[in-house]
Amino acid sequence: MTDASAPVLTIDGPSGSGKGTISRLVAAHLGWHYLDSGALYRAVGIAASWSDIDLSDASALVRCTFDTEIGFRDDAAGEPRVIVNGVDATDELRTETAGAAASAIAAIPEVRAALKDRQRAFRQLPGLVADGRDMGTVIFPDAAHKVFLTASAEERAERRYKQLKEKGVSVTIDGLLREILARDARDASRAVAPLRPADDAVRIDTTGLPIDAVVARVLDVVSRPTP
Numbered sequence: 431m432t433d434a435s436a437p438v439l440t441i442d443g444p445s446g447s448g449k450g451t452i453s454r455l456v457a458a459h460l461g462w463h464y465l466d467s468g469a470l471y472r473a474v475g476i477a478a479s480w481s482d483i484d485l486s487d488a489s490a491l492v493r494c495t496f497d498t499e500i501g502f503r504d505d506a507a508g509e510p511r512v513i514v515n516g517v518d519a520t521d522e523l524r525t526e527t528a529g530a531a532a533s534a535i536a537a538i539p540e541v542r543a544a545l546k547d548r549q550r551a552f553r554q555l556p557g558l559v560a561d562g563r564d565m566g567t568v569i570f571p572d573a574a575h576k577v578f579l580t581a582s583a584e585e586r587a588e589r590r591y592k593q594l595k596e597k598g599v600s601v602t603i604d605g606l607l608r609e610i611l612a613r614d615a616r617d618a619s620r621a622v623a624p625l626r627p628a629d630d631a632v633r634i635d636t637t638g639l640p641i642d643a644v645v646a647r648v649l650d651v652v653s654r655p656t657p
């Protein structure tokens with residue numbers, strides 16, 4: 431159940447800007463809960479593919495959103511796992527295919543509406559770090575602290591390349607750059623809850639900034655007195 435007295439830090443930004451990495455580290459530092467809202471959209475996309483639902487079938491996707499059970503837990507090594515309809519779907523969830531499917535279904539207003547309460551339920555004491563595209567604009571507009579992370583598309587493609595190479599996935603930087611630009615364009619141009627900074631968000635360009643420096647800047651935002 432949502433606890434409106436719990437403070438919220440929203441971290442929005444485009445794919446590969448480092449939202450997930452930075453949010454997890456900041457949440458661990460503060461001892462706050464963490465919401466990976468993109469995982470919810472990815473989970474619905476995967477559940478839809480398991481049921482052979484076409485990405486153009488909006489009404490079936492909305493039904494699928496209501497029907498899909500999504501759970502989060504850490505494994506024995508402390509790594510976050512996502513459980514979709516009882517199946518550990520973490521690895522499938524992180525693929526570029528799952529990201530593109532999530533981006534497509536995220537443009538359906540009824541899917542977004544169906545996920546609203548599930549996201550808000552993560553607001554619990556002592557606090558919440560929420561990462562996504564519309565955390566500061568739509569889901570937690572009253573958040574005490576808001577950050578919008580960016581990085582050049584080229585740097586984001588390089589980060590993703592390194593990440594996938596380490597996992598043994600064969601990709602090219604050019605291909606990843608094309609996918610990132612396509613996803614940015616779709617997420618920023620949709621009619622409902624497009625990717626954009628909240629007016630009161632602090633923007634941090636992470637191009638060339640190491641992870642610990644970004645974490646320090648975000649913690650600095652949290653330490654500022656709220657209006």
Ligand SMILES: Nc1ncnc2c1ncn2[C@@H]1O[C@H](COP(=O)(O)OP(=O)(O)OP(=O)(O)O)[C@@H](O)[C@H]1O
Pocket residue numbers: 443444445446447448449450451452468529589590592593636639640641644
């Ligand atoms: N400041 C940084 N400098 C270098 N690498 C970074 C930085 N921030 C994140 N990374 C690396 O970039 C990759 C992508 O980061 P992450 O998954 O956190 O991005 P994201 O914004 O959550 O992406 P998505 O929206 O696609 O889930 C990871 O391998 C992460 O370790």
Ligand SMILES: Nc1ccn([C@H]2C[C@H](O)[C@@H](COP(=O)(O)O)O2)c(=O)n1
Pocket residue numbers: 445467468469471472529532533536537561562563564565613617
């Ligand atoms: N709050 C959110 C979170 C995610 N999405 C959509 C758009 C993204 O391209 C896709 C995958 O998200 P990621 O895991 O890469 O953060 O899901 C959204 O529309 N709103």
